[in-house]
Amino acid sequence: MKKFKRFLQAVLCTLLVGSMFYFGQATTFAKDNYIVIKKGDTLYSISKKYHISVEDLKEYNQLASNKIIAGQKLMIPDFEQTKPLYVVVAGSFSKKSNADKRVAFLKKKGIDAIVVKKVMNGKNLYRVQAGVFSNKSNAEKMKKKVKDIGIKDAFLLSEKPLHINGITLGSSYNQLLKKFGQPTKTEDDKNTRSLYYQNEGAGVRINFNAANDSIEQLQVYPEFLTTTSIPTDKNKILDAYGNPNEIKTVTCYESASCEQMIYTFNKSQLIVQIDRDGKTVQYLDLRKTK
Structure with missing residues (x-):
């Protein structure tokens, strides 16, 4: 099991997107407030x-x-990055074709909209999204615009940016340390920093952009952390993040099948892999959408 998890971490590490940054041993990243x-x-x-x-x-x-x-x-x-965003919902449908028709109607009226899939109790639900706003008043204006063209059931939905333990893409390295604690050691490999907290596996891996002092990708392995604030089973993931946008079955170790719960919101994606037992979290991977 441990050999596999070390292998899995190594494979995931190679998936980290590149940046122009190399971690120096004495580098300080944060501008403390x-x-x-x-x-x-x-x-x-x-x-x-x-x-x-x-x-x-x-x-x-x-x-x-x-x-x-x-x-x-x-x-x-600085919790600005985890403040809620306001989503204008212009309808939810059990059939994607009906959601696509609603999007086409909105676009004809000059409103840019997309279809967002949610998996609820094993069934797909297709939500029509007419914008994501950080300012509630702007979201209210868009909701009114949508209602004025005949979609009377439009409403606002408040959602937090995707995060792991309060750390979003764009958070600083020092903010990460404040949330996860000081590691016992770190290892740098080109664009990647691994943080060790206990046992032999890295609890956190990050890709960091020095130009704007921000984290571009974050991988977390609950088994190797000392903090207890990370969801460690599937039910806790659902409690923390709600229903995923997609569920995939992937091949993991020993030809077993593992489940991936995928969340996508506002140009970010969170992948949570569940072990073959159907409940234990193997890792959480927060990255930019392609």
Whole structure:
């Protein structure tokens, strides 16, 4: 089993998309966002000011208690990338042909729309999507436009960007360390950095773009992590991410069949591979869509 998983990691590592970046041993990637605590500040007052929970502040700064003192530096996490996006839904259909007709109608009216497949209880559902917006007011305007041309059941759906443990494509290396913790060792191989936390396998592999200080691909292997915040079985994946856009059966070790749950949203794709037992998560792979 362990030999296979090491082999699987090696194969997945070769799939990481290339960049112009090589990890130097002493390189620092993050531009930390610190504030200096003033007399009278509390974690609660800071949490209200920056719209962050007290627990997130404590976790991000590795604080054991709520006690802070004047002059102390506190890092404010940047959660902009995990703020919800607003999807304009212009209909859901059990038949793709009906969804395609709706898309064609919208395009004739000057509205760019696409069909997004969802797998629910083993059945395919085809959702017509008329735009994804970071600003809710813009999404409301598009919803009104869709309703004005006769699609009265249009509605907004709030979805978070695809992420693993709060890390999205575009997050910084330092943000990743804050969420996953400091590894016991790292290994660099051209464009890839592997982070080891326990046992002999890498718990995290990333591809990083130094030009804009962002992660371009993230692979996570729950078995080799110390954090317990990563979903480790299929039901927890469904709880965390909802119904996938696609389910595929793939050949894994010893000619066994494994399941891949594939999520696609806003130019990102998350692939979750489930072991042959039908429930255990082998890995999560977050990447850009092609």
